Amino acid sequence: MNAAKENPMNAATRLDECFAALKAEKRPALVTYVTAGDPDFETSLELLQGLPAAGADVIELGMPFSDPMADGPAIQKATLRALEGGQTMVRTLEMVHHFRRQDTKTPLGLMGYYNPIHRYGVERFLEDAACAGVDGLIVVDLPPEHDDELCLPAREHGIDFIRLATPTTDAKRLPRVLDNASGFLYCVSMNGVTGGRAPVAQDVERMVDQLRERSRLPVAVGFGIRNAAQATAIGRFSDAVVVGSALVEAIANAETRHGAIEAVHGLVRELAEGVRRAANT
């Protein structure tokens, strides 16, 4: 049914290699989110380029959209800062290009909403994204019912389509969510928007276990994780921990562009220690 699964281009993606290597290290991955162009192109690029050295294993780069309906206030504001700073899809892809020139190893996924991709043109977007070195896509408002739109075409371009599973995804629906998923599974820790309250570890562990029973893909947990201690706690039973709003708030609270870069990298270093403490020994 699904030609993309047999696509040789998907044989070993950067994401697959990254998770395989971390499995050997027996520790979860740290996935960091920042919005492209926040607060401006140059600062954002410098910040992005320093993330792997600070300890990010996988990078999620937000594609700004004027109406981020699944995001809380922190990422909403980041989006506005980026758009006011003149960020566009063209410039976001340009950032990835720059990043890839220095770093050919760290997986990078673009995260956001469908409309800017739709407007750019799906085929043109996938060609340009593949060429820039994008490894995966997380598009919040494209459920599996719309796999024909972007998910299946992305797989044909060798780009993983990362699926979100949420507390409302019940056993009946889960197979549909897992069908055509690749790269890793993004387990949304609670019903709500990004940057919400801290998840309850036991509840999330149950969700992660359920996903593991049904899929061989690595499971990342996100939404509401802000500090190293939480990263350790969640990382003990998951394959990756995603932190976004806390990093974006560090940008918002900084007084200078240099301060923003320092603050984000500082927090990433702490989080990186956090996921290392979660290593299964």
Add this chain to the structure above:
Amino acid sequence: MTDLSMQPDAHGMFGRFGGRFVPETLMPLISELQSEYDAARQDGEFQHQLAYFQRDYVGRPSPLYFAERLTEHFGGARIFLKREELNHTGAHKINNCIGQILLAKRMGKTRIIAETGAGMHGVATATVAARFGMPCVVYMGSADIERQQPNVFRMKLLGAEVIPVTTGTGTLKDAMNEALRDWVTNVDDTFYIIGTVAGPHPYPAMVRDFQAVIGRETRTQILEKEGRLPDSLVACVGGGSNAMGLFHPFLADEAVKMVGVEAGGKGIDTGLHAASLRGGAPGVLHGNRTYLLQDEDGQIADAHSISAGLDYPGIGPEHAWLHEQGRVEYVSISDDEALAAFQCCCRQEGIIPALESAHALAEVAKRAPTLPRDHLMVVNLSGRGDKDMMSVAQHLGENFQ
């Protein structure tokens, strides 16, 4: 040929428009809503309850009134006004709210949320929530709260909590974003009453069906009065629920011409308008693919209209589809033209229309004089204009003090 009245398909698509472009968290609930709605449609008891509330609470059927003076004034087509402004709460919005709250009750939901622009949908939602004893939260852009104070007070009197939305541009689209965020967070107990024929499937079809009572009544009434179907139908279009409600029962009648009137604001070429079909491009927002006001980068643009109820950068997906099918003609009317028609209707008929409905009347002013005297034209008078007193006074340079 495609049967125009039998849309959307099983996936909620009207051709390439519509769909369910929402976060995964909402998908199970939306599927459940779809099955409950399908069951309710077949359920005699549900239909009986709906009819009861439409009659005894809303005041239906609304009259189809022959506007003799407007007809004489324009000197052409015979003009009929479908008097939706006489409904309880003063607009067509309550037709849909009654239907959705009955569905919410049926699904065991205990909390109601809604978005509102001009406040008419917010008032209608607060009204039915009060009637059914459910707590209600209405999201409203801070800019709209400023210009629609009387409706804000009305909602509060009815027991609703009105939450100002300051994110984005503080208008209807931001209120809808915030309502969706609330829904994602409180998905277990909350029912989202969407006010127009937009959003993820099944909303566009469901809201249309609840509003189609307008067109069904019109059909019966014009047959009683004139012994034949109307030659044309005219309605204003923001999201497009009053227009879909009037048009839908006539879609299969090829001889009935239909005209949807978008808000042209200060003119399409100024960029300050709310005409998604005439000045937008296809895109995905708030759960559906439709025509949207947006820039080259896919960022949603601000809409502009003198009428807060039309001030939305999108349009229901079925309208986008009917536009591309050529079944409905979509035109636009400027702020100034709407104001002139507003005053004309006050003076000629003694009816103060909503500024939204005044857009439809302005199109009538252009068309009616060119048409023969036996042409039957039905206009949806979707709401009354009491809420617009302050903004009209401001535009006319009147001083209320």
